[in-house]
Amino acid sequence: MVLLEKTVDVSRVVQFEEWEKLAKENIDHNAFTYIQSGAGREETLRSNEEDFRKIKLIPRYLKDVSNVCLKTNILGETLPYPFMIAPVGMQGIAHRDGELATARAANALKVPFIASTVTTYSLEEIAAELPDTIKWFQLYWSGDWEITASFLHRAEKAGYSAIVVTVDTPLLGWREKDLTNGYSPLKVGKGAGNYFSDPVFLQRLKRSPQEDSTAAAEEMIKLVLEPKLTWDDIRFIREYTSLPIIIKGILHPEDAKQALNYGVDGIVVSNHGGRQLDGAISSIEALPAIVEEIQNKIPVLLDSGIRSGADAVKALTLGADAVCLGRPFVYGLAAAGQEGVSQVLQNFIQDLKVTKSLT
Ligand SMILES: Cc1cc2nc3c(=O)[nH]c(=O)nc-3n(C[C@H](O)[C@H](O)[C@H](O)COP(=O)(O)O)c2cc1C
Numbered sequence: 001m002v003l004l005e006k007t008v009d010v011s012r013v014v015q016f017e018e019w020e021k022l023a024k025e026n027i028d029h030n031a032f033t034y035i036q037s038g039a040g041r042e043e044t045l046r047s048n049e050e051d052f053r054k055i056k057l058i059p060r061y062l063k064d065v066s067n068v069c070l071k072t073n074i075l076g077e078t079l080p081y082p083f084m085i086a087p088v089g090m091q092g093i094a095h096r097d098g099e100l101a102t103a104r105a106a107n108a109l110k111v112p113f114i115a116s117t118v119t120t121y122s123l124e125e126i127a128a129e130l131p132d133t134i135k136w137f138q139l140y141w142s143g144d145w146e147i148t149a150s151f152l153h154r155a156e157k158a159g160y161s162a163i164v165v166t167v168d169t170p171l172l173g174w175r176e177k178d179l180t181n182g183y184s185p186l187k188v189g190k191g192a193g194n195y196f197s198d199p200v201f202l203q204r205l206k207r208s209p210q211e212d213s214t215a216a217a218e219e220m221i222k223l224v225l226e227p228k229l230t231w232d233d234i235r236f237i238r239e240y241t242s243l244p245i246i247i248k249g250i251l252h253p254e255d256a257k258q259a260l261n262y263g264v265d266g267i268v269v270s271n272h273g274g275r276q277l278d279g280a281i282s283s284i285e286a287l288p289a290i291v292e293e294i295q296n297k298i299p300v301l302l303d304s305g306i307r308s309g310a311d312a313v314k315a316l317t318l319g320a321d322a323v324c325l326g327r328p329f330v331y332g333l334a335a336a337g338q339e340g341v342s343q344v345l346q347n348f349i350q351d352l353k354v355t356k357s358l359t
């Protein structure tokens with residue numbers, strides 16, 4: 001029997017809310033809720049969008065905008081647009097082809113892709129879909145040094161050109177809706193692409209994932225996040241990789257200063273899309289003080305709440321070098337796979353062009 005997937009024509013889908021609606025209609029309820037929801041009372045999730053609305057643009061005119069340039073430079077590489085794909089794990093919950101579909105769409109538009117540690121597919125399989133664009137690897141720095149070293153080695157070998165260390169997740173946020181649903185994509189093996197293909201991890205197991213996938217997933221969950229880590233542990237990563245290190249999840253100017261003290265190569269101002277500390281400041285509100293602290297010494301990226309070209313322009317104007325897209329592309333993926341991601345990215349690019357021209 002041939003199963004016909006519902007195909008949606010997304011060529012005229014533009015609004016974030018419309019993508020969100022299509023995603024909701026298209027995928028499992030618990031998976032959708034996992035993607036959409038935030039931690040606690042979702043105050044930070046809401047602030048991320050609301051705080052963009054509080055910032056107003058004051059345009060300047062008569063400045064020949066027949067040829068606006070959207071390019072940006074980060075770590076010595078030129079990006080055609082100031083957009084990147086944020087590291088989002090477990091994309092297999094949104095679409096069968098998961099990160100592979102997203103990577104194909106990003107690659108075609110030369111939008112850089114940040115692969116998560118907890119992807120459905122392995123970092124090598126994802127890298128193979130990204131021959132024409134920048135790829136970075138996001139590390140969930142396991143307390144198991146050997147596995148961490150193995151991931152760093154694999155990422156370097158597969159052609160990733162920077163390591164993004166996420167620091168806002170020493171443990172998972174208090175996500176009330178997922179707790180109510182009893183839903184965890186890791187438990188059902190959707191984030192195991194890298195662990196289940198890792199020689200060091202496989203050695204640790206009594207029974208292989210083929211023999212007992214539930215037990216293997218449980219072993220993996222024990223390893224993914226490590227609450228003991230401190231700034232000094234950054235040195236370990238420095239020792240094990242020659243790639244640039246970018247710290248993701250900075251909200252306090254003092255932590256931006258620490259990043260400089262520890263010699264990291266870039267930061268991402270982020271509250272993890274409101275999924276970690278509820279009550280945390282929005283990324284866009286946190287940005288100016290951090291930019292002030294960094295003084296252009298290293299690139300500053302931002303994510304959490306980017307829904308339009310105007311949001312991107314606000315972040316760029318306040319000093320970000322580029323912004324990362326999270327839920328918008330995930331909804332595109334859930335709505336229509338590679339096509340959906342591609343359409344979301346093209347909308348962002350066109351919207352940014354118009355918005356930049358008008359400012
Ligand atoms: C379903 C989902 C999974 C995510 N997984 C990761 C991850 O594995 N690693 C990481 O650093 N951030 C992860 N994030 C956070 C994103 O990288 C990004 O910070 C966030 O989505 C930005 O907020 P926005 O979606 O509201 O734009 C995830 C976000 C979502 C929605």
Ligand SMILES: O=C(O)C(=O)c1ccccc1
Pocket residue numbers: 089118140169172186224225272275
């Ligand atoms: O869902 C997330 O936001 C996320 O980053 C994550 C990280 C580790 C395990 C599960 C989810």
